[in-house]
Amino acid sequence: MTNASNADIRHFLEQFFGTDNKFDLGKIERGEGKQAKIRPWVELLTKGEPQPTILPCWRSESVDWYAIALSEHQLRSLSEELMAFVGPSYSTFRGQRAQLNLQDPVELAVYEFTGGAVVKLSGQATTIWEALERMRRVNERRVKRIADIPRPTGRVLRDFYMALQAGDRIAAENSLQYLVDQHRLDALNLLFLRVQLLAELEQWNELLTLPELGNLLQVRRPFAVTQALLKAVYRTELQHFEDNNAPGSAVAYFQEVVFPRYNNLLAVRAGSKIPEVLKLFMLLAVGGEPTKPALRDELLAIGEVEETHRSYLQRLAALLRDATPNSEGDPLQQAEQLSKNGDFDQAFSLLCNAPSSKEKVRLLLQCAYELQTLAVEKAVLQAFDELSADEQTALLKVRWNQDFLTQLRGSQEGTTKDTPTALSVPTNWLEWLSQLDKKPTWERALYTARQGSAEWDVTSLLMQPQAVAEFYELLNKVGSTAESVLHDALPYLLGFFQKDEQFPRGEFESLYHSLLELLVLSTEGGDADLVLFNDLAIALLTLGVNAAKYTEIVDYALELWQRFASPKKVDWVLDLIDVLVSYPCPVPEKREQLLFAAAETLRRFTERIDEVQRGIFRALVKDLQLGESLSDLLGEQASLVEQNLEVEANIFQKLKSKSVLIYTLTETAAIRVKSILEAACKEVTVYLSHDKGGNDRLRQWVRNSDIVVMVTASAKHAATGFIEANRPSHLAPIILVNSKGSASMLRALREYLAG
Template identity: 30%
Template sequence: MITTDLEAAQSIASQLRERSKDINFPIGSEALCDQLLETVDSANFPGALIPELRADGELVVVAIAEPAAWRRLCPVLLAFAGPTLTSFDGLPDTDLADADLAVVIAAAGPHMTATVRLPSDPRGQEMALRALVRARDTLARAPSLTRTAPEPTSWLLARFQDFLNVGRRDAATAILDQLRNELRLDALNLRFLQVQLHATFEEWREIFNLSGFRNLTLARRTPATTAILLEALYQNCLARFFAAGDTAVLQKVYVEEVRPLAVPLLKTPLPTSLRIGGWRIAGIETLISPGRTDLRYALADGHEQLGWLANHLTSSSSTESSFYQEAADEARERLVATEATESVDVMAAALAALTRLSDEQRAELAQAEPFRSALRGLEHEAGNTSVPTSWPTWLARTSDPTFTNALAFARLGAEEWLVAEDGADPASVTSFLDGLNYAQSNPLAAERTAQALPYLVAALRRDALFPNPGMTPIYSSILTLIAMGSARGSSTFDSSLILVDALLSVGVSATDYRELAADIDEIAGEGFGARMVYWALEMIEAFMRSPAPDLAARDRLIHSVLARLIPIRARLSSLQQAGLQNLSEEFGWRLGVPPARQESHNDELASRMRGKTIAIYSLVENASRQAKAALQAIASDIHVQCNADPVGSSQLRALATCSDLFVVAWAAAKHAATDYIRAHRNGRPIVYAEGKGVTSLLRAVEDYFSGQSRQH
């Protein structure tokens, strides 16, 4: 790459490709010259090789690199295309082929160059060009001397959860692709992550249509995945018949189409995360199979979810009759359950049952299948010790060096445990905070806790009362830990948006408000990278949408963030600049005419958006209007239409069927409307904005069209 600045390298490469269109390279050398030009923005190549045709018809290749990269490039060029084939002798010079080339590459900063002259005869030119291409390919395959160590899979999974927490679908998909391309996980676990991704955006049809869906119902899975699969079955096969209220038709469709897939999923105890569709499928199965008394007892916990189906179920006691069970029988039952369900609570119950066995009973159990295999698998996963059954017990174990699967348990715990069993009970909240504070006193525990923060945020959102005023101390403490992690270089900070919005929604005191602003300032850091710009703008919008107990603290934070954004304004995309301009004007910052931008990037973005019809759905209509104005300022022929209907309508249907891109404000939308949009998109692209403001809408649009650019 011609410079370590990726965006600058891409800008130079774009200009050089446009320039090469006007150069008539010798016949037969065009393809080779194009391959050499790819080195300009190739991250695996130290420097660049730029083919040039001089005014006298001489074909040369300009080798250019930063001083540090030149030391790596020079010996390779000598080895592949030295004096035997070309004029290159390893010495740099300053004789560029054209003056206009010097203007283009000036943006690369300090560099060293050498003009590699090729033979005059066509055959010699082709041999030299092929040698240079082989040098390019060799360097591309060579290991990077400055490459950072690969991130552990557990960190990638935590970042995947971080992106899902805020609805960043494209970013979560990129992590999923990385896990797949680097062979980090097996095919089954990758498919379960894909199921989790679709479920986050309630894309039940996509889950149901996944290849191998039947196999997923038979595989070992988490309780949360079981709940998702049941919901996908209900929404795709039964919801419309349930709405009609016809019991006979509903049972017929269930028996013929759904039951073979649903029965393997209907194991008790039912998942605590079961959705309305899962409860109703369990109710239908109970009607058809009166002998499933286990389901009948379990339905008592979800009676209000059954709708009219509840009237068709005979009344029964909400508690199962007590009976005595031999310890050995209970241990066998619990062990078999661990083979079917990947659950922390199931593992804990199995281990507890094993502790009640005598040595003789345990030895007997370990000799017979399938209990021997189940016992071996349980010991491998849990280490044959007690496993955490709540967040406080998980925090208590984080300081144990042998607790090497801490993040794996945190990922499962996010689906099964509430952060505080009773958010209205101060003792429950205090118990969690004590465990959190204790973990910070140990370096190992603090590191593990920091890595698990996205899972903690996901568990907080499972609270039916979220944002819960009684949980405010927990929100603040976890946000502070995210700020501390950001200061140490942590890459999982997107979930902070959720906590900030929750704290601002429930309201905080002036003192807590100042601490909140300080945490955000800490997360922002001293300088912004490209990834942080949209996050910073969205955070400012969140503070501006909410009451400010301390206006001075809010203004200090916003002015501090804006002051760090202004110096990099020239490097922002057009849409980022539009968002910055809107927010700056509200606080009296007059930025004037935007400075020179990366025109190639912005022009490419505008060209991909030109002539497109973009639909925006958000209940925050002011944000939609501002996003529309910003988009149309990029290219006047972009057609942007906004909608805020709470349910499906003729206008919403027209937008869903006709627009090239549909943007849904994930945090400011009605489920009925989003379901209606998905039902009428018919495979056309739909993207989700992570927040409620204009910044999130612009980010979703730019991410989509930038992703198209990378694919091409």
């Protein structure tokens, strides 16, 4: 909240020092007794320009400190100062951002005021207070720094979508907050981004309880937003009918509840092949008034549908036995009537085969406006190109036609009057890269990349001869002509490949390497970027790499570590080394080089490394049989992981007599976590699952385990939805981890137990 008003600050302080906090705001402001020493920290917010501060909350027998920042930059600086003055020597703070409990009034107030830009620490109260006072006195003598240089909006959006791709909600929220603070986007576009955030993280209930939902259903939305809302509606309202094999009940509920409430979402399908969208439109075909046999047949004819979804679509379709109506007649007249009825999907389907005419282009323009897909945009421009010059001129006399065509075509610099305008809309990534190479200033490049990532088919690259080789060459070429655009388009490229059901594919190995290089070149060290680096490294290692490619991967990691090595990034490098230990290693000395680089950082920041990290590091050293080389770091008595968990025993002792389910596709990392937990707490029961689908055993574990840890970075598939659907609401919520390594799993579990 960079632009916090006095009223905002006052409201926050009254909430923070409310009935759940034994410290009294009135006594603090009046300087009464021992609480007077809190007053300078409160005044950092209330006197002059609001500054980051640290406020205590006294609950029963303990005190927690909340480091409050008003921007992401301030949070980074504040975290570094806390590490220097307090750190793990005196407190629980290890450099991590706070995971706030929004059911707690104090933490809810902190979240609403900061948007999550906060860290939390606890420990021996007197010692921490002395350290914080030293920090405050040093800051009072410090010369004020110049304000941050604003970040480009394209870069912020790039980081937002990278965070979504990595499943990192906090990082995505921070990017959104930056856009709010800097007034970069209007309220409606920020709302669209929030919808996509919640949908990507599969927070369906939260999405459908947004206060702005009513307005959202009425306004014209990007189809990505409509699609997100459709998925949310199906998952929350209709999924249980499918799970219970009750298609008849689903149709009845759709007619009585879903359609009256969400009919505005069902105006267009826009060619979507997402299973939830297909099922909703099949319910519309079967249960709508009137029924739509043509839509039913169109949905059944779609080829790229997984068998389990196709089977349910067929059961729904069987409930409508009407024959497909006769479609003979003038397609333009039929398309006109369909458009008037709001059925733009079917209108577009008819217009595709209609002969060229001004009327066809006019109707296609209406379809393009409503459907908002690249496929329709290209069809409009192709149809326009086929008109005579006189027909084009007549069509452009209507201002709306002229404005919308200009929007679709963009700037036509570097083209002649004979250049087909349809070429401005690519149909695949090869055409996108080629157009960007020819025109580095292409203004619709990022919009097209974002749309294409969702619309284009990954298998098309396999069907075109030499497509992969051309892609590889163009990617490298564009990197020198339009570097910033390519960097900002990285999340859409990654999403396109990573959402492929057969990811990773051996045919795309060279492309994955190029994306890995692009990520290294474009990153500023954000957590989401590093998580995605590990994901790509795992993909390549899964496919199998030779010595040269293996060396390249580790060299990239060494470069990242050299640039961003810090206590906050230790978990990342330990996760990566953990992965490297799990896969065949054609160049052992390279893997050891990364381990030694990490060891140097652990040695340099030894006071800021916690025992979980030390334990994992020692386990990795033991696996690689490098104990003698690192004996000075490990210590003579540190040969076993169990001997190094004594400091952490208290926190993990909270698992006594409890059961923990760890779900991840990275089995080796889960096994390591299991061994560390069992060494720290003898009476814990740990279950491991890496099934890609639900089953009775997994259901029992989910329903009965005290704690469920789910690694969402391992991919979203049937099992993740199965786990969420079967977790009882009265039990502890699922702990989500967005990185596949053992360090991240232990960190998330430790923060949960400490919270």
